[in-house]
Amino acid sequence: MEALSERLSDLDSHVHGAIRVIAFYDTLMRRRVDVPALARSSAGLAACVVGIGIHGTGRVVRIAPDGREAPCPPQPTSSTAPITLDEEEIGTVWLERPGAPSPLDEVLLDRLALATATVVERYGPARTTMADPALVELVVSPDTDEAARARALRLLGFPAGQPLRAVAVRTRLPLDKVGVLLCPTGPVKAAPLSDSGVILAATVVAPERFPAGVRAGIGAVEGPARSWEQARTALRFTSARRPALHYAELGALALLAQVPQEAVRDNADVAAIADISGNPEDLETLDAYCATGSLRRAAHLLHLHHSSVAGRLERLGKALGIELTSPTGLLRAQFALAAWRLLDG
Known part of the structure; x- marks a missing residue:
């Protein structure tokens, strides 16, 4: 030497x-x-x-x-x-x-x-972030028996018994880069699966630290299959204002994901949201108001005077057939907006 x-x-x-x-x-x-x-x-x-x-x-x-x-x-x-x-x-x-x-x-x-x-x-399992999609699908599928799931996890390099969280991702960024950013410490595996990417990790960073250009639903640590189901549901509720969302934050809203698409589409409030969705300004105003529940806080988010937002909401209320400034009207708008987003997946 x-x-x-x-x-x-x-x-x-x-x-x-x-x-x-x-x-x-x-x-x-x-x-x-x-x-x-x-x-x-x-x-x-x-x-x-x-x-x-x-x-x-x-x-x-x-x-x-x-x-x-x-x-x-x-x-x-x-x-x-x-x-x-x-x-x-x-x-x-x-x-x-x-x-x-x-x-x-x-x-x-x-x-x-x-x-x-x-x-x-x-030395040790492969340390790359990208994984064999077939192995990842075995891990997150509800139809996989536990012996096969344990073997797939072992081949992916996850220690036996380690709690795992699934993240459903839509992004144009390289999936391996996203995986490393979401889980900078500890093992993390990513793979494209059906219409989204899946990331498996023990822990992930807070949603506000997710990189720009990433939509993500985050499942709980309740077994990979259950966590993946939750992650996909949470992904459907994400928006430009809330691009990353924990399933636990949905609460009762998660029930909307179980309503048949035809029933959602036929609802009058959802149809009214669909009618105004072609105008980004109207949709952004409604989204800000539904997110804050306050005219003044919505104006702050939109960087507008509150009187301008009040005028927009009055016009939107007439178009939607909803009294937006009443508690019941606000609740209807929030549910209709969330249900309309589910139609777009």
């Missing part, structure tokens, strides 16, 4: 140096090193601090050339490379080299990233 650990500065040509770097990491892989040993050997080779960060676990290893843990705060990063496993970026490797980069830094980081991906895959 010492013979391979020549300093990059001592290598007499780029080609010869690249060959030696490749041979160095081939030797490390044959010796089945772990992440700390990989970082330690790389720091000795590079003659500067080497860092390895794994997104899914939040683990960061920084090693100085003498083989010890690098001091904090870290130096500025001189060069970086992504760690990719199964076409998913699972982490980053970097060098903290003072001064100008070495001509072989790019080669070293490329081989270090490949070696790290191999090590991460070798």
